[in-house]
Amino acid sequence: MIAKTMAVDLTKLRIELRKRGLSRSNLNNDPVKQFSLWFTEAIDSGIVEPSAMSLATADESEIGIRTVLLKYFDDKGFVFYTNYKSKKSCQIETRPEAALLFSWLTLERQIKIVGSVEKVSSLESIKYFASRPKDSQIGAWASKQSTTISSRNILQSQFESMKQKFSSGEVPLPDFWGGYRVIPRTIEFWQGRESRLHDRFIYQRKKDGWTISRLSP
Numbered sequence: 001m002i003a004k005t006m007a008v009d010l011t012k013l014r015i016e017l018r019k020r021g022l023s024r025s026n027l028n029n030d031p032v033k034q035f036s037l038w039f040t041e042a043i044d045s046g047i048v049e050p051s052a053m054s055l056a057t058a059d060e061s062e063i064g065i066r067t068v069l070l071k072y073f074d075d076k077g078f079v080f081y082t083n084y085k086s087k088k089s090c091q092i093e094t095r096p097e098a099a100l101l102f103s104w105l106t107l108e109r110q111i112k113i114v115g116s117v118e119k120v121s122s123l124e125s126i127k128y129f130a131s132r133p134k135d136s137q138i139g140a141w142a143s144k145q146s147t148t149i150s151s152r153n154i155l156q157s158q159f160e161s162m163k164q165k166f167s168s169g170e171v172p173l174p175d176f177w178g179g180y181r182v183i184p185r186t187i188e189f190w191q192g193r194e195s196r197l198h199d200r201f202i203y204q205r206k207k208d209g210w211t212i213s214r215l216s217p
Contacts, residue, residue, distance in 0.1 A: 030210070101113075
C-alpha cells in the first residue's frame with residue numbers, strides 16, 4: 001500500500017500588514033546610519049535576539065544558510081564570529097561572498113545585505129573572544145563545528161576535557177576561530193504595507209557613495 005503524501009495548505013494563513021509606511025524622505029542617505037536606526041528600534045521594541053541574522057553562503061556545489069549573531073557593525077561592514085573550519089567558513093574561503101537577512105516581523109520589517117566577505121584582524125578576534133563568558137570560550141575549543149559526531153556525550157566529554165585544560169588562567173583564542181566582515185555592496189530595507197504593496201528601498205554602493213532606488217514589491 002502506497003502511503004498518502006501529506007499536504008499542508010497554507011493559502012489562508014494571511015496577515016494584513018498595515019503598521020506604517022516607508023518613504024524616500026524617511027531614509028538616511030547613509031545605509032549604515034539607517035540600519036543603526038532600525039536596529040535601535042528593534043532593540044527598543046523588545047524583539048528577542050534582534051542581532052540574529054540569516055547568513056547565506058555558497059560554493060560551486062552547494063548553498064548554505066544558517067542563523068548567526070551580528071556582533072559589530074560600522075562603515076566598514078557587518079561582523080560575525082565562527083569556527084574557521086566550519087562549513088560556512090569553507091564556503092566563504094571558496095567564494096568570499098555572502099547575504100545577510102534580518103527579519104523583524106513584529107515590526108513588519110526586513111533588511112537584506114549582500115556583499116563580499118573578509119576575515120577581521122587577529123586583534124579584533126582576540127578582543128571579542130576575551131569578552132565572551134569562559135564557558136563559551138571553552139565551547140569554541142571543544143566543538144569541531146560542522147563535523148559528524150555519534151552522540152552528545154562526545155561533545156560533552158570534549159568540553160569537560162577542555163574545561164580541565166584551561167581550569168587555571170585565561171582561555172586563549174583558538175587559531176581556528178575568529179571573525180568575518182561582510183562588506184556591503186547592496187543594503188535593502190523592506191517595510192510591510194497593506195494589500196501586499198510593500199515599501200522596498202535598495203542602497204547600491206558606487207565609487208562616490210550610495211544610490212537609493214525604490215523597488216516594486
